[in-house]
Every structure is written in C-alpha cells, then in structure tokens.
Amino acid sequence: MDKLLVEGGAPLSGTVRVSGAKNAALPLMAASILADGPLTLTNIPRLGDLRTMGRLLGYMGGRAELYPENGGGYREEALLDMSSLDKPEAPHDLVKTMRASSLVLGPLLARHGRAKVSLPGGCAIGVRPIDLHLKALAAMGAEFDLTGGDIVGRAPKDGLVGADIRFDSVTVTGTENVLMAAVLAKGKTVIRNAAREPEVADTARALVAMGAKISGIESDELEIEGVDSLKAASHAVMPDRIEAGTLISAVAMTGGRATIKGARLNDLAVVMGKFTEAGVFLRAENGDLTVEAHRGLLSAVNVTTGPYPGFPTDMQAQFLATMATAKGASIITETIFENRFMHVAELRRLGADVTLEGRTAVVKGVERLSGAPLTASDLRASASLILAAMAAKGTSEITRVYHLDRGYDRLDEKLNGLGAKIKRVKAD
Numbered sequence: 269m270d271k272l273l274v275e276g277g278a279p280l281s282g283t284v285r286v287s288g289a290k291n292a293a294l295p296l297m298a299a300s301i302l303a304d305g306p307l308t309l310t311n312i313p314r315l316g317d318l319r320t321m322g323r324l325l326g327y328m329g330g331r332a333e334l335y336p337e338n339g340g341g342y343r344e345e346a347l348l349d350m351s352s353l354d355k356p357e358a359p360h361d362l363v364k365t366m367r368a369s370s371l372v373l374g375p376l377l378a379r380h381g382r383a384k385v386s387l388p389g390g391c392a393i394g395v396r397p398i399d400l401h402l403k404a405l406a407a408m409g410a411e412f413d414l415t416g417g418d419i420v421g422r423a424p425k426d427g428l429v430g431a432d433i434r435f436d437s438v439t440v441t442g443t444e445n446v447l448m449a450a451v452l453a454k455g456k457t458v459i460r461n462a463a464r465e466p467e468v469a470d471t472a473r474a475l476v477a478m479g480a481k482i483s484g485i486e487s488d489e490l491e492i493e494g495v496d497s498l499k500a501a502s503h504a505v506m507p508d509r510i511e512a513g514t515l516i517s518a519v520a521m522t523g524g525r526a527t528i529k530g531a532r533l534n535d536l537a538v539v540m541g542k543f544t545e546a547g548v549f550l551r552a553e554n555g556d557l558t559v560e561a562h563r564g565l566l567s568a569v570n571v572t573t574g575p576y577p578g579f580p581t582d583m584q585a586q587f588l589a590t591m592a593t594a595k596g597a598s599i600i601t602e603t604i605f606e607n608r609f610m611h612v613a614e615l616r617r618l619g620a621d622v623t624l625e626g627r628t629a630v631v632k633g634v635e636r637l638s639g640a641p642l643t644a645s646d647l648r649a650s651a652s653l654i655l656a657a658m659a660a661k662g663t664s665e666i667t668r669v670y671h672l673d674r675g676y677d678r679l680d681e682k683l684n685g686l687g688a689k690i691k692r693v694k695a696d
C-alpha cells in the first residue's frame with residue numbers, strides 16, 4: 269500500500285491539465301451494457317474506480333478494453349463491447365469497493381430483463397442507500413427481492429415500461445440509473461427532480477449518440493422516449509470539475525500562480541465564485557484558467573454544499589482545508605452526506621482550528637499548519653490532506669492513499685509538475 273511523504277512550503281507554478289471526470293466515466297461505462305455494438309470512450313482518466321468498473325463489465329461476460337491493471341500501457345481510450353454479456357450480476361467484492369457499481373442495475377434490467385447486484389453497504393461518508401433507485405425502477409415495472417445481501421431484480425416479460433417518476437430528493441447515480449433504464453423502456457418516461465449535475469448531462473449526451481431519445485438535458489426534468497435498441501457510438505468523457513477545483517484549492521493554499529488547462533469553466537461557476545470571494549485571483553483566457561494566490565492573504569468564506577448548481581459536496585473537504593489558513597472564521601455546512609467530516613480530525617493534527625457541530629464545521633484560520641502523520645479516510649478527504657500538508661511547515665506522511673488513486677488521475681504527479689514536493693513510497 270503506497271504512502272505519500274509531503275514536504276510543505278513549496279509555492280506552485282506552471283501548467284497542469286485536467287483529466288476526464290470519474291463521475292461521468294463510471295455511468296458511461298455502465299451505459300455500454302445498453303448498446304448492441306461497442307461504446308468507445310475517449311478522455312478516460314487513470315483511476316482505480318474505472319479499473320473496478322472494467323473488471324465488473326468483464327466479470328459479466330463483456331469485453332472491456334481498458335488500460336491494464338498494473339497501470340502500465342495507459343491509453344486514454346476505452347472500448348466497451350457488452351454484446352456478449354451472459355452474467356448480469358455485480359458481486360459483493362466488486363460492489364463493496366465501489367458503490368457506483370450499482371449503476372449497472374438500470375442498464376441490466378433494461379437490456380437483459382434481470383440483474384443481481386450486491387447491496388452497497390455503508391461507507392466512510394455516510395449510509396448512502398439506493399432506495400430511491402429501486403423505487404423508481406419499480407415504477408417502471410421492475411420487481412426486487414433481497415436475498416443473501418443481493419438485490420435480485422426482474423423486469424416484466426415484455427420489458428420495462430415508461431413511467432412518470434419524481435425523486436423525493438436529488439440523487440445523481442439514481443437519476444443516471446433510471447435514465448439508462450428508460451432509454452430502452454416501452455413508451456415515455458419523465459424524471460422529475462432529476463439531478464442536474466453535468467455528469468448526468470454527459471451520460472445523457474452519450475446515450476443520444478447511441479440512438480436514445482432524451483429531452484430536457486441539463487434541466488431537472490428529463491423526458492425519455494424509449495427506443496428498441498441502441499447502437500455503437502463514441503464519446504469523449506467530460507473534464508473533471510472536482511479535479512479542477514482541487515487544483516484551484518492547491519494553488520490557493522500554497523500561493524503561486526498556475527494555469528489549469530482543459531477544465532470546463534461553466535461547470536465550475538459556484539466553486540470559482542467561492543475561491544474568488546476568498547481572495548484567489550481567477551482569470552479565464554482561451555478556455556484556460558489562471559489561478560493566482562498569495563500566501564496568508566486569503567479571507568474566510570462560508571460554504572453550504574448542495575446539489576448542482578450548488579457548491580459540490582465533493583469539494584467540501586478541499587475548501588475546508590483552504591479555510592484552515594484563511595483570515596477569520598468560516599462556517600462550512602454539509603447538506604448532502606451525514607458523515608462527511610472525517611478529514612477534520614486529521615486536519616486538526618496539522619494544527620487546524622475546526623469545531624464540529626452536527627453538519628456544520630466552524631474553521632478558524634491559523635497562520636500556519638505544521639506537518640504531521642496523517643491517515644486518509646475517503647477519496648476527497650485524502651485530497652484535502654495532501655493540500656493541507658503542502659501548505660504546512662515540515663513534512664507529513666499520509667497513509668491509505670489508495671483512496672486517492674480510486675478517483676484522482678495521478679494527483680501527486682500533477683502537483684509535483686507544479687513544484688510540489690510529494691514523494692510516493694511503497695509501504696507494505
């Protein structure tokens with residue numbers, strides 16, 4: 269298991285390119301189950317979670333040509349041909365490492381009429397049930413049993429039927445699951461209170477390229493007219509807005525000036541607004557984003573997470589870390605997940621002054637953090653620890669960085685490219 273040694277204090281400068289988005293690539297890979305021909309995805313990032321999804325597609329009998337497991341021979345293109353799928357099952361050992369495995373449920377029911385998917389358990393950031401996914405798929409005629417920890421689902425004999433669905437609360441993968449099921453269902457489906465995250469729109473656009481009929485893309489009401497089959501297509505995965513936000517945060521915390529290439533700035537409006545309010549200089553030019561910040565000159569800003577276009581929960585840990593050295597007190601409120609402050613205890617070890625009260629963190633900026641041994645608890649928390657360690661005085665050792673590699677495409681290498689001093693060491 270790798271660990272990272274981070275020597276703090278180096279200001280960042282240079283240019284860095286954003287990779288394809290994890291949260292778009294995952295549903296897109298699941299969408300390949302729906303097509304009669306191969307789905308080619310470009311701009312595929314190098315991530316542990318995508319390897320897991322590739323393994324799952326292979327387990328089910330499909331052909332998932334992704335980069336090799338050992339990380340060598342990377343190509344940014346994946347070819348997914350699921351026409352040979354003969355085992356519509358997602359076993360526990362794959363689902364437990366990646367909750368998003370449940371994204372295969374809708375496509376399997378729509379294309380193969382049955383699915384057996386291990387029920388995702390709790391994870392570090394909260395309980396995360398999939399009851400809303402199941403309720404919506406049931407409205408389309410699917411029936412579910414829970415046996416031995418697996419959800420066993422069946423579509424009616426003649427396939428799923430379109431339905432008028434309203435999600436009680438916004439769910440990103442729930443919207444994607446139902447959207448993927450609806451494209452092959454009989455008749456019309458309306459999804460109300462649909463998640464508006466850009467990753468949902470990216471999935472919808474790929475489905476349209478495969479022959480699906482979807483209107484209302486980017487809105488909270490999706491209308492889908494079912495078709496009989498979907499064909500081969502090719503789609504470029506959208507850039508990762510959370511990676512872009514994490515890079516902004518890195519420059520904000522360490523000071524310096526860097527150019528981020530390949531980000532889609534429209535998707536980042538609220539995040540950029542909050543960093544600007546805190547005193548970070550952001551300039552968009554020819555699609556690139558220049559970030560400039562001066563150490564010790566940031567000021568406290570309050571943030572409340574919310575579904576898109578609100579402030580993303582996936583940026584909460586990084587923003588909170590940024591506030592740890594800002595002037596004044598900021599109030600960070602997490603409304604999406606009930607237990608997403610695991611990073612706080614670790615940030616305190618670096619000297620951050622944070623008090624937690626339920627879903628709210630009060631961060632009182634300190635002048636300087638100082639290096640310490642740290643343990644990463646989840647994906648975005650690990651990023652926040654790296655950023656804080658980069659801003660701290662002295663060296664920090666961060667263990668359990670496999671969380672980082674699940675969802676960031678070589679973040680440590682990219683940061684080193686900007687002048688950070690992060691050493692990856694193989695630990696046993």
Ligand code: UD1
Pocket residue numbers: 290291294368394395396397398399400401402437438439440441442467581582604605606
């Ligand atoms: C997705 C993202 C994740 C991000 C999250 C919120 C992927 C692969 N993951 O996760 O990175 O942090 O959106 O933006 O895209 N809920 C229920 N019942 C359900 C479904 C959800 O109660 O059936 C609750 C969840 O526990 C949570 C909230 O709804 O409190 C939002 O979750 P959801 O949008 O579904 O998150 P994911 O799709 O799992």
